[in-house]
Amino acid sequence: MNNPNNTQNPMARHNGLVVQEMPDEVLVYDMDTNKAHCLNQSAAFVWKSCDGNNTVGDIVRQFEANGNGKVTEDFVWLAIDQLNENGLMDSKIAPRFEGQSRRQVLKTIGLASMVALPVIASLVAPQKALGSVSCTCTATCPPTGCPTTICLAGVCQ
């Protein structure tokens, strides 16, 4: 696959993030977007390796040298694309697999790899439960902000 970004030295974002190491994973909370992300081991390794000095080729070599298994540059790019989509990269990265479905990409890289593919799971953290919402109701309740979303006797209780 041609890669116009081969010469880039990807840089992970650190500002505005809260990072928690978990056994085999890394949790990242983005205070700007209010999203929490769970990076599996492969995604976390690539993210930590994106220091602005390493090239993608360097990251491949470090990944293998760390005993994680043999991978390709596409494998690393798959991680970087996901990190970028989730706002976890500092440098602007052009999508590597533009025009291809995620399924196609995963199939291509997955077949060539014995290593767990990089995966990032995300969700939006709830805002404070005590906000400016009124929890009285006539029939329906707001989706968040009240003890429940069920209107009983005029209150979302």
Place this chain on the structure above:
Amino acid sequence: MTLANNENSQVALRPFDFECYGVKIRLDGNDQRVIDEAELVTRKALLNDIRPPTTENFDTTFTFTRDATGTIFLSHDCELIEYGDVPEYFFNHFNSLIRVAVAERAVDRLFIHAGAVGWKGKAIILPGTSFVGKSTLVAELVRNGAVYYSDDYAIFDREGLLYPFPRTLSMRADDENYTRFELTPSSLGGMIGTEPIAVGMVLLTEYKPDAKWEPQSLTAGSGALEMVPFTFSFVNRPDFSLGVLNNILSRAIIVSSQRGSADNFAKTLLDFVDKHVN
């Protein structure tokens, strides 16, 4: 519940100031009877685990304003959040709000919306929103010998140890209005936890009629992500919250599955814990 008008509006109003889990809260307003009722509700909601505040720098304030028609308006830090003219409903809701206010700000404690029991020295945690059957399952686990810790708010210290918050279990009848009623742990033949314990299992489940128990194991990271929506202080203190979640989950098994009725499922769950939790 009825609240008569103040007979003597010239009497100076006395706010109710207190501290709970390090959170300093003031309840004030324009009607002493409303403030007094709010105090009673607060004491019950927080198991009377409150003390006078160490300073008058309050973390948060609730203000009750009663108008000439009898409608009570509730503002939280100057923002109107509730009103009602049926005191019973109004204060039922306030009961939830005051616990949330403490849960979001508690110092050195993490509150998670979850039922919790102890079983052979380890905790089983059941995170979930209301109406997923937490209290029903907790009650059934207690009937089967588990030790009661909480039916709604599980409280953890920095190390991830679970502390008791043993309110009476808040149940809902299986009728069209989900009528509330309360159960004491002793009426279930159960005991109340007194000591902090480590978590053995986190179960992400909800009741579905005819659901099968098909437990799927989750990693600690995935489990933490699933628990974020139930973690009260997450947005206020993400670093503290994530640290505690890590301490809870890195020592526990995390399982996800729908479940059928609690009376059949409780024993299945305890057998599962016996097999899979050390």
